[in-house]
Amino acid sequence: MSDYDIVAMGAGHNGLTxxxxxxxxxxxxxxxxxxxxxxxxxxxxxxxxxxxxxxLHSSVHxxxxxxxxxxxxxxxxxxxHGMKYKYSEQPHATIFNDQSVLITYKDLDKTCEGIARYxxxxxxxxRRFVEIGQSILPMVMPGMYxxxxxxxxxxxxxxxxxxxxxxxDFMQRSSLDIIRQWFEHDKVQMHIARAxxxxxxxxxxxxxxxxxxxxxxxMHTYGVSQPWGGSGKLSESMVKCIEAxxxxxxxxxEIKRILVSGGKAVGVEMNDGEKIMAKDAVIGSxxxxxxxxxVDGVAEPVLQRAENASxxxxxLFVSHYDLREPIQFRTEDKDVxxxxxxxxxxxxxxxxxxxxxxxxxxxxxxxxxxxxxxxxSKSDPSRVPAGAGMWHSTGFxxxxxxEGGSSRWDEFREEYGQMRQEQQSRFVSNLNSDNIxxxxxxxxxxxxxxxxxxxxxxxxxxxxxxFYQSVGSRPTADLGQFRVPGIEGLYxxxxxxxxxxxxxxxxxxxxxxxxEDLGMDFNATFDVADDTVSKARARTxxxxxxxxxxxxEQDEELMAVDSIETAGDEVVIRGKTFGTMPLTARLGPGDxxxxxxxxxxxxxxxxxxxxxxxxx
Numbered sequence: 209m210s211d212y213d214i215v216a217m218g219a220g221h222n223g224l225t226x227x228x229x230x231x232x233x234x235x236x237x238x239x240x241x242x243x244x245x246x247x248x249x250x251x252x253x254x255x256x257x258x259x260x261x262x263x264l265h266s267s268v269h270x271x272x273x274x275x276x277x278x279x280x281x282x283x284x285x286x287x288x289h290g291m292k293y294k295y296s297e298q299p300h301a302t303i304f305n306d307q308s309v310l311i312t313y314k315d316l317d318k319t320c321e322g323i324a325r326y327x328x329x330x331x332x333x334x335r336r337f338v339e340i341g342q343s344i345l346p347m348v349m350p351g352m353y354x355x356x357x358x359x360x361x362x363x364x365x366x367x368x369x370x371x372x373x374x375x376x377d378f379m380q381r382s383s384l385d386i387i388r389q390w391f392e393h394d395k396v397q398m399h400i401a402r403a404x405x406x407x408x409x410x411x412x413x414x415x416x417x418x419x420x421x422x423x424x425x426x427m428h429t430y431g432v433s434q435p436w437g438g439s440g441k442l443s444e445s446m447v448k449c450i451e452a453x454x455x456x457x458x459x460x461x462e463i464k465r466i467l468v469s470g471g472k473a474v475g476v477e478m479n480d481g482e483k484i485m486a487k488d489a490v491i492g493s494x495x496x497x498x499x500x501x502x503v504d505g506v507a508e509p510v511l512q513r514a515e516n517a518s519x520x521x522x523x524l525f526v527s528h529y530d531l532r533e534p535i536q537f538r539t540e541d542k543d544v545x546x547x548x549x550x551x552x553x554x555x556x557x558x559x560x561x562x563x564x565x566x567x568x569x570x571x572x573x574x575x576x577x578x579x580x581x582x583x584x585s586k587s588d589p590s591r592v593p594a595g596a597g598m599w600h601s602t603g604f605x606x607x608x609x610x611e612g613g614s615s616r617w618d619e620f621r622e623e624y625g626q627m628r629q630e631q632q633s634r635f636v637s638n639l640n641s642d643n644i645x646x647x648x649x650x651x652x653x654x655x656x657x658x659x660x661x662x663x664x665x666x667x668x669x670x671x672x673x674x675f676y677q678s679v680g681s682r683p684t685a686d687l688g689q690f691r692v693p694g695i696e697g698l699y700x701x702x703x704x705x706x707x708x709x710x711x712x713x714x715x716x717x718x719x720x721x722x723x724e725d726l727g728m729d730f731n732a733t734f735d736v737a738d739d740t741v742s743k744a745r746a747r748t749x750x751x752x753x754x755x756x757x758x759x760x761e762q763d764e765e766l767m768a769v770d771s772i773e774t775a776g777d778e779v780v781i782r783g784k785t786f787g788t789m790p791l792t793a794r795l796g797p798g799d800x801x802x803x804x805x806x807x808x809x810x811x812x813x814x815x816x817x818x819x820x821x822x823x824x
Contacts, residue, residue, distance in 0.1 A: 212238040212456075215476055215486040217463045217502075218493030220248025220662060222701040224446040225715025226491055227455060228283050230722065233733045237455035238484065240476065242462040245440075246447050248493070248659055249668060249703065250711055252438030256646040257530040259593040262600060263439040265526075265655075265668055266711050267584070268548050269293070272442075273430040274349045275713040282716075282734045283449045291445035292436045294587065299432040301547035302399045303635050305554055307539040310399045311547065312424075314431045327393040334424075337390050341425025344375060348422070353716050355689055356679040356706040368793075379675050381417040383409065384562065397558040400424065402551045402578070405604070407673050407710070408520035410565050415675030432548045437590055442711070466490055466503045466698060473503075473698035488726055489697045491718070495664045495704050496671070496683045503695060510686045510693050517683040517704070518674060521569045523652030523666030525605035527581070527625055530645040534597030535583035536637045550582045552635045571610035573624070577631050579603030599639060603628060607652040607666040614665075617651040625649035662702050669709025670702060682706045690718040691725075 214230050216223050219241035231237045245251055249265035256262070277283055285291035300312040310326070313319045316338055324331035351357075357365075366372030378386065383404050387397050401411045404423050409416040426432075435441035447457060467475040467483065467490075475485035494502055496514035537544060544550060554576040555561040564574040581601030585592040592598050605624075609616050625647070633639050650658075652666030662670060671683045680688035683704045690705060692698045701718050703709035723730040730736065769783040781793040 211485045211487060212236045213486065213488045214238070214491060215484055216240065216491035216493070217466070217476060218242070218248065218491075218661065218702070219246040219443075219447075219457055220493050220659075220702060221250035221443050221446070221711065221713070222703070222705070222715040222718070223248075223491055223493045224443055224450065225277065225283075225713050226699070226701050226718045226722070227715075228446045228449045228453075229716065229719035229730075229734070231450045231453040231455040232283060233723070233728060234453075235488065237450060239450070239455070239457045240461040240463055240478070240484070241457060241459050242661075243658070244459050246457060246459075247440050247443030248662060250439050250443045252440030255528060256648055260530040260596070260598055261438050261591045262528045262598065263584070264658075266439050267600060267602075268432050268434060269439070269442070269711045270426055270430070270432045271352070271708060271710055271712040273426075273433060275353045275716060276734075276736065277353075277713050277716055280734075280736075282736075283446065285442070285445040285449060289445040289448040289452070291441060293433040294436050295431050295433045296546050296548045296587065297431075298543055298547040299427045300403055300549040300551075301544040302395075302402065302551040302553050303537070303539050303544055304395060304398075305556065305634070307635075308395070309539055309541045309544050310395055311541075311543055312399075312403075312427050314428060316428045319428070323396055326395050327391075330391045330393050330396045333390050334396070337421065338424050338428050340374075341421040342429055344371075344421065345425050345429055347371070347375070352707045353713065355717050355721055356682070358685065358688070359676070359679050359681040362679050375418070377417075378421055379418045379678070380415060382412045382414050383416050383420045384411040386417045386420045387411070388558075394557045398553055398555060398561050399551070401558065401561065402553060402580075403549065405565075405578075406549070406580070407708075408522060408524075408604075408667065408669055409673055410521050410569060411562060412565075413521070413672075413674065415678075416673060418675075419673065434548060434584070434588070436588060438584075438588075439711070463502070465501075466492060466695075468503065468505050468695060468698075471505065471694060472696040486697070489699060489722060491699050491701055491722075492692075493702045494661045494700065495702065496687060496700075497664050498661050499692070503692065503698065505695060506692060507694055510684075513684045513686055518672045518677060519665050519667045520669065520672045522604050523607045523655065524602050524650075524668060525624065525628065525652065526650040526655070527599070527601040527603075527628060528648045528650075529599035529601075529639065530592075530647070531583070531597035531599060531638075531643050532645060533595065533638065533643060534586055535599050535639065538635055538637055545583075545586050547582065548587075549580065551580045552632060554578075554631065554634070568604055568606055571606040571608050573606075573609070577603055577628055579628060579632060581632065597643075599636075601628070601632060605652055607656075614653050617653040621649050621651050621654075624651075662704070668703065670704030671709075673708060679706060682708075690721045697725075 213235040214237045216227050216239040219239040227237045227239055251264045252261050281287055297314050298311050302310045311322050320331040320335050323334050366376045387400055391397050404420050407419055462479045464477045464479050466473055473490040477483050496517045499514045500511050567574050579601050583597050585598050608614050655663045655666045671677055682688055686693050690699045699718055699722055701715050720730050771782045773780050779795040
């Protein structure tokens with residue numbers, strides 16, 4: 209048997225993130241990966257012809273851009289381990305059937321000019337929409353990379369201010385509701401709806417609206433990026449970080465179960481019978497639906513709630529092509545070639561698009577397929593041999609086919625892929641046998657096979673991005689703090705966990721929980737800025753901003769008080785919660801009498817007076 213401080217099941221990007229923080233803090237870490245490569249959904253491989261480097265799943269990095277692991281280089285991925293991002297001034301574009309285009313530039317003015325070609329009213333509305341979104345970002349982004357609050361607590365706090373109620377409205381409604389409320393022209397509506405649906409959410413699904421305003425605001429605030437050399441370069445840099453700090457990775461190493469003794473995770477058992485022990489903790493990259501398979505001793509209600517976590521209504525079909533020469537678009541607007549996210553839209557109206565989403569939900573193959581794609585070698589020639597090109601296309605497809613179910617995909621893969629290729633040829637002129645060297649198609653069933661413990665039923669984001677499965681209730685309220693109730697020392701990571709699927713670097717939040725449980729100081733280790741100080745430490749510090757802070761019994765910060773004023777017969781306390789979210793508390797005469805009564809005893813008065821002369 210081998211002993212390590214931390215043993216991790218899986219080496220996807222979230223597990224790598226958590227392990228890298230622990231390794232950098234001095235823990236002896238081992239990651240066990242069932243595949244022959246690290247990164248999970250964030251991997252770049254030569255899957256067909258040597259010299260052509262394809263992103264297996266994720267290609268665009270959006271939500272991670274505000275993560276301190278990137279902005280503060282906490283893991284030294286950029287300064288020591290070779291990580292480099294490239295950004296485009298055209299984050300997103302759509303080509304329509306008539307070869308007209310609509311481009312989201314990082315520059316808001318330029319974007320509005322493009323929208324005005326279709327509707328000046330929509331251009332004006334879009335500017336207001338983005339400005340509202342950008343006002344929300346400071347309330348949301350700082351908390352995304354830390355442990356999330358319970359959903360009920362968040363709702364109660366949001367409901368205490370106008371800004372919060374506006375956010376609640378977005379959170380509970382559907383993307384389609386919001387898009388139709390704000391925009392009139394079909395092309396503008398489809399441009400936004402298709403981009404947001406890349407999160408594997410139906411436009412009319414309630415509880416998805418927040419993603420609409422967040423997406424547009426992010427485009428014009430952080431933009432979107434891709435690592436030079438492919439998406440997998442992020443994972444490769446984290447592997448280098450782990451190994452540079454004494455950590456180890458084993459590939460083609462599949463875990464049979466988590467070892468539990470006395471209610472504590474103590475190691476793992478491999479498929480070949482080898483047992484590897486963990487002194488401190490086990491990290492499990494597993495879908496909530498798989499918890500029963502890998503872990504004994506979890507309470508049945510916890511397991512049932514985990515197995516009831518909702519999945520996305522559809523999945524992806526992915527196409528990879530090695531080309532002799534770069535792809536050629538039929539549209540005359542060549543700015544689309546610079547877009548990192550490029551939608552090819554065959555629909556003439558939002559009604560047509562919605563009808564095909566409805567069919568997709570039923571498992572039907574639609575006449576007008578939905579897909580996106582681009583030749584990533586145009587912006588990064590290192591991805592292909594000199595003078596060559598590549599085509600990477602993703603599109604929506606049902607996991608369970610209406611005719612034949614999921615098992616039909618194996619026989620239907622090539623036929624369906626060729627159908628998609630023919631439809632994409634309406635937008636590109638040289639996706640044909642003269643230019644194609646090799647191709648490979650991945651069905652929703654293939655995605656599940658490649659990542660069976662994360663992409664259940666082809667859901668690349670783990671679980672659906674619905675309101676009731678958000679913040680501390682993702683994937684369930686039991687598991688939303690990364691811990692498994694009743695099993696000490698087991699921590700879950702992966703796309704199913706908070707705050708969201710995709711490339712977020714969410715393993716940072718799991719690491720913060722583990723640091724806390726292991727008695728380690730995350731802030732001191734990584735020199736975290738004041739706005740991300742752990743709550744327990746913040747309580748002992750004199751705040752530099754001069755604000756007074758209120759805490760609950762668990763030392764969780766409830767509110768940073770900015771001002772205390774009188775208004776009529778009330779005392780009005782104004783401040784912020786979650787770092788930047790406005791919060792107002794009002795105390796009436798009865799509240800003040802009760803507060804004074806609670807404080808009026810000789811011992812309490814003496815203690816309060818003494819505190820006035822002590823240092824913070």
